[in-house]
Amino acid sequence: MDHWSGTRKLIEARQADRLAEELKALDDEGRKEIAARLPALLKELRGRFDQWDDGLVDYAPVLRVAGAATFGGAAAVASWLYRRDFAPRWAGPDNDVDLVLAVLSGRPAAWRADLAERLVLRMRTADDRGMDLALALLRETGIEPPPHDPLVAGWLSRPPSGLGDDPLLDHLLPRLFEAEGAGRVLQWEREPHAGWLGALLRLAREGRVRRQALIEGCLRRFVRGGSAIDLRFFVRLHEALEVSPAEAAPHARDYLCLLPSSPGPVAEVAMKCLRACDDLAADDLAEAWDALLFRPERKFVRAGLSWLDRSVRHRPALAGAVAAPLARAFAADSTELQEKAVELALAHAGGMSEEGRATVREAIELLPPHLGRRAVKVFSGGTVAEAGLVFVPPPLPAAPERVHDLAPPIESAEEIARLMGQWARSWDESERLLAGFVALVSRERKGAAAALRPSLPDRDRFSWEYRQDSWDQADHWLQGAVRSLTGTAPTQQAWRRLMPRGGLAAPHRLLLHRTAEILRAVEEGTLPPLLLATPTHSTGHVAAAELVRRLEVIEAAGTKPLAADFQQALLRLPRIWDPEAAERAGRLTSAAGRILAEWTCPAAAAELAWTCTSWDCTHKGGEHDWHAHGNSHGVRLVPTATAVPTGLPLVDLMLSSPSYGSDAANLEWWPSMLPSHREVAAAHLMPYVLRRYYGETPVGPEQARALARAEGPAGAAFAVVLARVLGDPKMPESVDVLLEVAARDELPAAEIGRQAGLLAVSGEARLIDLVAALDAAARRGAHAHVWRIAAAALPELLPPPGGRPRHGLAGFVTLAITAAEWCGARGEIPEVRDMAARKGNSGLLREVRRLHDLLVSAPGVTGVTRVTGVTGVTGKEG
Known part of the structure; x- marks a missing residue:
């Protein structure tokens, strides 16, 4: 009897329900016949569609049902059901589980249990296609599931x-x-x-x-x-x-084990749970407190100190167990927590054993001087000198390498093709990609076209890109260059109409000009043998000798450099050349060579002003005052830059007053585009430093670190960048940047303090976040720099008479006291003196008075640095 013809018709018609009914009625001979014919039918159906067509997915239910009903072994059924042909990633969940279960219902229980186990062990993720069928079979058969995490x-x-x-x-x-x-x-x-x-x-x-x-x-x-x-x-x-x-x-030991290092x-x-247990032994409590005070999160240290204090007050006998935990808290990374630990140690000193008192005494050197003096009186019975203690501030760590050599341009066509398909690349990798593409195409145009063609996105998708008003991403232009190279561009001369007309910041516009001119040169066959502006160093600099060599290669080839590339290369030259490179430049004969031979780093100046744009800004003495309302939306920073014109349009654009671009693209690239003009580069970042809109790229520690390693004076613009990232709790690595600049003795500490104060009073940074960052920097050796920052910030932060102090100001003053003690600062600050003379006894006033008394006490080592002026300072480059 011919069973196949009817089955084939139902498969061709994709009638899975009717097929299931027909197949359940088959005898063994009929099932064998159909099972033998199915692979050939699958091959025939697959041949009707190309490899990118998902038409075969429409046949998956009927084919799966047919195989499940007719194949003899459980292994064969499992393999057939989840062939890749039936289940591409985009096909969605199975919709035929009930039909498959129906045709399997007549199989022996042991056979179905075997299939269930096989399906379970095939699972790799929670959403694998066979999961629903595997779960259903496990429930039907009642067997114990094999141990397999994806099943769970x-x-x-x-x-x-x-x-x-x-x-x-x-x-x-x-x-x-x-x-x-x-x-x-x-x-x-x-x-x-x-x-x-x-x-x-x-x-x-x-x-x-x-x-x-x-x-x-x-x-x-x-x-x-x-x-x-x-x-x-x-x-x-x-x-x-x-x-x-x-x-x-009963689980107290388990909970104790979780305290030191669990998330x-x-x-x-x-x-x-442990705090709720009132009958914990003293040793267990001491272990819990020690674990909490060991953790880096301040909230746990704070909670541990509170728990310790409450417990000892309820059970005074526990005072003998608090010495070791409190001694550990003396090393906390917060002056506030150290002060709390000292207060508790003093409060419970009477209940400590002599061994406990010795433990606390050994930890006193971990405290700032003013806290150490309080502890010494109780635990050593004398002065710091009598106790033989020396409060030595931690040393400033050495600065890391300022610059390192970058890898040369990419030479491999395969590597260029791979990078072309990536959405995110670092700026230096992108520079190597541009240089490698130009060199490859110039050297072997036909071979480059053949190698890069497979890396191109779908033709229809990129055709849509050509219908846009403009291309505002560098990748668009590079893809366009590859399209032109391979003859797959829908239109030619895209560079005539797709360059954005306005609304771009200068660095972004320079980058687009560099990539657009590569597209044009590919179309016109005028690519030089190499690019000039590819950096040789991690700062973005191009070594003068290497730039001269590149121009020599271009002159020898009888070609001209690309205009934007040449101007970017000039901006990337170091401020001081080596004499040999200057001599070789003088022997260049091209127009670009003559410009290079006469080139000197342009003198530029950057200025920065805070302005108030909101209607509710008040005025004080003819100047804007936002101290009262802290409305950040009514405050903005206005950068300006001036330089002697060079006659090169893109160079002059980069050294002129920055403007806000509608798309803050490639911000991580910008410092490397002006590596010899640190302050001007920072000024270009100014419009993106303050509070950002949702989804807008923030200026972060990466840009601050790049500016820190650049050349040129550091003024108000760099100070704002660093102060802003220091005030962002999501950017803890900004402390490393401050330490690096301080170690090189290039930190504009007073200007950072002033700008940090303005950021705080304008609502752009929280004082508690600034305190945390500066406290961390002071503890890692930058105490003198932190003092200068704090001293310059206090005149901006202290409220006028009758004014309301900002949240966290008392903690900022405490930080200033600690830093001043570490570095022996002395010298009266008028604003601190005036506030200390006010009536009242608030915590803030007590701290201000303590700071004032310290500064006007016996002559010290370091004077107070003051910054005068209201609208900003000028970063001038010589």
């Missing part, structure tokens, strides 16, 4: 409806706390009345799942470790269970 993740990625009746619950719930990937699947679960979190809590209330099993499972998962994301769900589950002290007490949310859970 897949089970958890499905809604937990009817979870209490799920046959898999008892098997997979214990694995929830052990399987890798389980926490990431559930990381967004937060509602205790819905989803898996709600379902588990409900089952615990009903007794279907033991509460203790969930608590112990969370603890096991915490002890196994993992990232905060991996553990987020288990933290929420533990919190939702509201673990009582009686439930937590913050886990440590917080452990601390909460």
Whole structure:
């Protein structure tokens, strides 16, 4: 009997429902016949579509049903069901699971169990195509699932409806706390009345799942470790269970183990449970306090000190256990926390043993001088000198290498093709790519075209790019150059109409001119053998000798350099040439060579002013005053730059007053475009330094570090960049930049202080964030620089009589006191003197008076640096 013809018709018609009914009625001979014919039919169907066409996916349900019903072995069925032809990545979830289960229902139970295990072990991720079928077969057969983490993740990625009746619950719930990937699947679960979190809590209330099993499972998962994301769900589950002290007490040792190094949310859970246990032994409490005071997060140190103080007040006998934890807190990275630790040590000194007092005494040298003196009186019974203590500030770390050589331009066509397909590249890698492309095309145009053609995006997509009004990304122009090279560009001379007309910042415009002229030269066949502006050093500089050599190569080839490339190369020359390079430049004969031979670094000046643009800005003495309202939207920085004209339009554009561009593209590139004019480069970044709009690229530590390593004077513009990143808690690496500039003795500390004060009063930075960054810098050796910053900031920060002080100002004054003590600063600051004379006894006034008394005490080593003027300073380049 011919079973195949009817089956084929149903497959061709894609009628999976009817096919399933027909196949269930077949005998063994009919199933064998169809199983033998299916591979040839699949090959025939595949031949109807090219490799990029997903037409075969439409046949997947009928083909899967046919194979599941007719192939004899479980291994053959598993392989057939999840052939790559049937399940490309974009095809979505299977919609034929019920039909496959229906045609499998007549198979023996052991056979279906074998298939279930095979499908489970094929799973690699929670959303693998076979997951729904594997889960369904496991539920039908009732077998214990094989241990496989992706299965647990897949089970958890499905809604937990009817979870209490799920046959898999008892098997997979214990694995929830052990399987890798389980926490990431559930990381967004937060509602205790819905989803898996709600379902588990409900089952615990009903007794279907033991509460203790969930608590112990969370603890096991915490002890196994993992990232905060991996553990987020288990933290929420533990919190939702509201673990009582009686439930937590048997697991006190586990909670103690979590305190020192677990992710913050886990440590917080452990601390909460331990604090609720009133009968912890003294040794356990000391271990908990020591662990919390060891952590780098200030909130845990603060919480540990509070817990310690509360416990000793309730149980005075515990005073004997506090010495070691408090001594550890003396090394905290915050003066506020050190002060709290000293206060507690003094308060509980009477209950300490002699051994404990000795432990505290040995740690006193970790404190700032003013706190050390307080501690010495109690724990040594005398003065600092009598105790033999010396408060030595930490040394400033050595500055890292200012510059290193960059890798040469890319030579491999394969490497150029690979980089062409990447969306994100560093500026130096992009420069190497541009240089490599030009050299390759100039050297071997036909070979370059053949090598780069496969890297091009879809023709239709890039045709759409040619219909745009302008190309405002460098990558557009480079892709256009490759299109022109390979003869696949929809139109020619795109450079005539696609260059943006306005709304671009000068560095962005120079970059677009450089890439656009490469496209034009490719079309016109005028590419030089190499580019001139490719940096030789990590600062963006081009060594003078190398630039001369490149011009020699171009002259020898009888070609001309690209205009924008040449002007960028001039801007990248070091401020001082080596004599040999200057002599060789004098022998160049081209027009570009003569310009280079006569080139000297242009003198430029940058100025910066704060202006108030909001209607609610008040005026004080004819000047804008935003101290009262702190409205950052009404305040902006206005940079200006001036230079002697050179007659080269792009050079003069780069050295002129910066303007805001509508698209702050390639900001990480900008400092490398003016490596010999640090202050002008910083001025170009000014419009993007203050509070950004959503999605706008921020000026960050990368730009600050690049400016730090550039040449030229550092003035107000560089100071604003560094002050702004120091005031951003998301940019802790900015402290490293400050230390690097300080180590080179190039830090404009007073100007940074003044600008930091203006950022704070304008609402652009929070004082608590500035204090944290400057405190960290002082503790790493920059105490003298931090003092000069603080001294210059205080006149801007201290409120006028009757004015309301900004949040965090008392902490800033405390930081100033600490830094002044470390470096022995002396010299009266009028604004501090005037505020110290005001009536009142607030915490801020007490700190201001303490600072004033320190500054006017016995003569010291370092005078106070003052910055005068209102609108800014000038960074002039010689």
